[in-house]
Amino acid sequence: MDLPFNFTFGNQFKLLKNLSRLDISGITGHCDVRRISRNFFENTPFLKEIDISNCKISHFDKGPFKFLRQLRKLDISHNKELGFAFLPNVTYGLNGTNITTFHADSIHCQIGKGTLLTLSHIQYLFQTKLTEASFANNRIELIEKGVLPNMPTTLEKLSFAANRLTTGIYLFEFHTLYNLREYNMTLFLHQENFASFSEKCDEKSDSFTTNLSIKHEDIRSKRFEVKNRINITIYLPKNLETIFANSSKLYGRFPKFNLNASGIKNVYLQDNFLFAWNQPVFGVESVEKLDLSNNLCTDISPLFTASLLRVKYLNLARNMLGRALRSDNKCQIFQNQRNIEELDISGNQLVDLPFCTFQNLVKMRILRLGNNQMTNVSFGIRHMINLSYVDFSDNRLTSLSDETMTSLKLIFKKSKVLINLSYNKLQCTCQNLAFLAWMNEHKNHFVHIEQYICSNRNTQFEFREMEKSLLILHMNCINFDILNVTATAFITLFLCLALVLIIRKYIWHIRYFIYKTKQKHNFEIRLSGMDPEPLLMNKNLPNLNIQDLSEDSMNTLCDRKQSANQYFYDAFISYVGADRDFVFQKVKPLLESHNINVCIRDIHFELGNGKIENIMKAIGRSRRTICIVSKAYMRSRWRTYELNMAKMEGIKARDSLGFVHLVLMPDLFHGVCNTNIKDLIDRKYYLDYPPDGSALQEEFWKKLIDIIKSPYL
Structure with missing residues (x-):
């Protein structure tokens, strides 16, 4: 009323x-x-x-x-x-x-x-x-x-x-x-209502x-962190069952502490900033539901999960645990969680997982792995006989392995498990024919299968009419008449293609060799003409003229491997124009403040010289090459040239690919891994640049400075 x-x-x-x-x-x-x-x-x-x-x-x-x-x-x-x-x-x-x-x-x-x-x-x-x-x-x-x-x-x-x-x-x-x-x-x-700032309230x-x-x-302060030497025991009511501490601005590493709460069952800590879970937490054996989603966490340790013995629902979504889970080769992180029924690790930048990651999770009913970067299902699931739902949506899956299909087929016989493969990169090709036939055989187990699409734009294949589409694809794949008629042409084409691929594979070796040969030839011309131009740009040694060199020392100067203090620049910064502000406002000032002499193309490239000449001089005169890699960088032809020639310099002249180091910008994380940087990433010659305002910024810059100053590995 x-x-x-x-x-x-x-x-x-x-x-x-x-x-x-x-x-x-x-x-x-x-x-x-x-x-x-x-x-x-x-x-x-x-x-x-x-x-x-x-x-x-x-x-x-x-x-x-x-x-x-x-x-x-x-x-x-x-x-x-x-x-x-x-x-x-x-x-x-x-x-x-x-x-x-x-x-x-x-x-x-x-x-x-x-x-x-x-x-x-x-x-x-x-x-x-x-x-x-x-x-x-x-x-x-x-x-x-x-x-x-x-x-x-x-x-x-x-x-x-x-x-x-x-x-x-x-x-x-x-x-x-x-x-x-x-x-x-x-x-x-x-979000605050702006009207509240002006309303009358006494x-x-x-x-x-x-x-x-x-x-x-x-x-x-509410920084959720204490010294390891301090043992904290938090006493809670013995009948307390639920704690809501989500969105509470808790920040820092999860500390080591004892929890005296025998009745606690539900803990909600999502939407905070607890970025490392690597300390043991005692007294949480009774917890059945734990939500740690969206905490920007990058590190999780078996010490943290050791006491979570009764947890049934575990939500770790929207963190950055991909690298930590991938490196858990002994599969210790989830070894004690035998009672888990629902696990959510979606949105964690997962690429792949060790086969034994979930080996003890025999009671699993719901497994959520969506919104990651998985290209294959590398972990075992055959033991999960109670599965009812598996979410693989929004990954990079083109198909499922034979082992995974066999395991799921066994589970299909025991339960009505549903699988979500939407928004993946399913290939509707002859190579995937067995996988597509297997999907058709068990199509009742796939969620919204009629909405799946082929990533290869195969307009003839429709998941709404799988049987008809499979028949058409099968006929196209066994057309032996065309194969016999084109056999001779195919062999010729194969030989030509092989030659092209060989050239393409070694294209950067060839380009580097051509440039070095040309450089040596120009050196001989200048030597014969007694050009007084200084040859060695060096901040620690006096400049040398042609007149000071004998013919015997020519090859030594051209091909020698310089020591750590014989380079004019400490680092050559390779970047695309879109990242110019980042380089000038952050990279250059911070490195120079630590006495690191950097070569920036917009400052140090010499007018009148060609791009190739300037690039090769910058690479040759620098101890290291640091590449600021973003999506725009990977699309740039000249930056690709800089990256690959720097790699050749590292391999041929410096005896180490570690001469080149990548800084991966945030916009690259959801893109496709380019072959030009795959070898550097495989050898861990890269750093992930954390988002602006992240607590990991200081650690990033320290690592970058240490890399530039350290010898090659």
Whole structure:
């Protein structure tokens, strides 16, 4: 019902003995009460539930609810001008009611300094029988010592969500809430409404709130990290089952600690910044559901998962665990998770996994591996006889291996497992004919198979009509007449193609040889003409003229391998024009600040010389070549030339491919791995450039500087 200004409940309301629920909320209607007097509810003694949220209330007299002996639920949320100053007046007398649920969310203005929840604010709640209490979205930064021990012992659900909580002594008082089953400290990262900055809001404050800055000695940062030598034990209520700490700005490495909470089952830590999980966590043996998705994590260790013995649902999606899982050759990360029924590691930049990765997950029902970069299913699944759903969507799969098809066929006989292969790169070719026939045989097990498409643009193959399409493809693949007629031409073509491929394979060797031969020839001409031009550009040695060299030393100067201090530049930076700002604003200033002399083409290439001449001089005069590789870089013909000639310089002149090092930009991660950089990536001559603002930035620059200054490997 709507409630106008200065409304009162008359004596006639005493006759409404069946009036047990009163909803005068401004959210569902119109409410403009402003003030709740002591006798406001005197004529409605039979109420059990009251919702006076968003009623523009700015004042409560002391004890307006003490007449309501049957009251069970009270909601005063969204009355933003109340503040905690009026909580004592609101809660006075509630110990004489049957109240079990109390909500005081958003009773502070949206904009303002942090608030302090004190013992005086909740002193009248102690003797009530509350089972659920919520103080969400009140700008709380700190909870005074003693508040939690003086909460009702019957409390089962407690929410401090959407506040600004910092760490303090109150964290060590949670164990006093003996019957607490659910705790919510989520910080919802929603966008602020710009109208809130200008709206009129005059909340009531008390001395505790206004003097919060005095108590800042109790406040610590929310960096979730401690020294390894410190053993921390966190005591939680023995009946606590669920913790909501998602979107709470928890940041850092997951620390080593002991958790004293024998009843904990559900832990939600998603949407934080816990970027390394490599420390043991003890006391989590009872956890059944753990959500760590979207934490930008790059490292996970078997130490972290060792105690997660009963976990049934594990969500690790939207992290960066591809490299860590790929390097787990002994398959120890998931070795103790024998009870897992649902595992989500989608969106983790997975390329492939060791065969034994999931060898102990015999109870697996749902496996989500979507939105990765897998080109084949390399892990074993034959033992997962309880599978009901496998998500391989949005990867780079062209088909499934014979081992995988055999394993799935055995599982098909025991369960109605569904497989999602949508948004992959399925090849509808003769080479894939066996795989396509196998899909048709078991098409009832594939989700939305009629929507699959061929990546090779085979317009004749339609997954909606697989049997017809397979017949057409089969006929095309066995056309022996055409094969016999074209046999002679094919042999000739094969020989020509082989020659072309050989030339193409060694094209950069040939180009490098041609350039060096030309350079040596020009050297001989200059030597015979006694050109006084300096030959060796060197920052540590005097320049040498042609006159200073004998003919015997010509080959030595042209072909010699220079030592570490005989190069004019420490590094030649190869980059595409689209990345010019990145090089000039970040790479060049940072490297030069560490006394690293860099060669930049837009600065150091000599006017009048050809591009090839400038590129080869820059490579030859530098100790290393650093390539800033992005999608635009891989499309550039000249940058490809720089990259490959630098590789040839490393192989032929420096005895190490480590002469070249790649910096892989973020936009390259979802692209196709180019053959020009595959050998460097296979030998780990690369660094991933982390996203701007990432905590990994400092570590990246340190590694790059160490690489430039270190000898070749």
